[in-house]
Amino acid sequence: MDWTRSVELQGKERKEALRRAAQRLRRWGLRMPRVFSPLVFNFGRNDFSRWGHIEYWIANDEKNWYCGKFLFMFKGQTCLAHHHRKKHETFFIVKGRVAMRVKGKKLLMKPGDVLPMPQKTIHTFTALTDALILEVSLPSLKGDNFFEDKKLGVV
Numbered sequence: 001m002d003w004t005r006s007v008e009l010q011g012k013e014r015k016e017a018l019r020r021a022a023q024r025l026r027r028w029g030l031r032m033p034r035v036f037s038p039l040v041f042n043f044g045r046n047d048f049s050r051w052g053h054i055e056y057w058i059a060n061d062e063k064n065w066y067c068g069k070f071l072f073m074f075k076g077q078t079c080l081a082h083h084h085r086k087k088h089e090t091f092f093i094v095k096g097r098v099a100m101r102v103k104g105k106k107l108l109m110k111p112g113d114v115l116p117m118p119q120k121t122i123h124t125f126t127a128l129t130d131a132l133i134l135e136v137s138l139p140s141l142k143g144d145n146f147f148e149d150k151k152l153g154v155v
Helices: 002-007 011-027
Strands: 039-041 053-061 066-073 078-083 089-095 098-102 105-109 114-117 123-127 131-137
Touching: 002 039, 011 039, 011 053, 011 066, 066 123, 098 114
Parallel strands: none
Antiparallel strands: 039 053, 053 066, 066 131, 078 123, 089 114, 089 131, 098 105, 098 123
């Protein structure tokens, strides 16, 4: 995705993050799809261990309006607060524990938990352990990621 480059980790750090994630996934007995190249987000910050996650996309079909992807997070990582105007998401916790914050309310989630996220709902989440989340949603679109951090703005 060319439109995500400004918020992605690059170079040796990206390779190392993917190596570590693959190692954890193997220990869980899982393998990620190889449909798209993984996206390694650090949200333009220089601390991937604190801010970021890795996305393994299965599909992002704008024509038929669906998307499926896995979000992998190392313990302690946070996805910055944001919302989408067009995309409705549903999160399913596959592995690990995650603290979701929705409209300022904290929800502790574990494997098997499901959380729908309607459009225009501000949300953020932090991995309390290494975690894997399945996101099923409307497509991910350029210009539909509105971050509370004004430095990032809209991606």
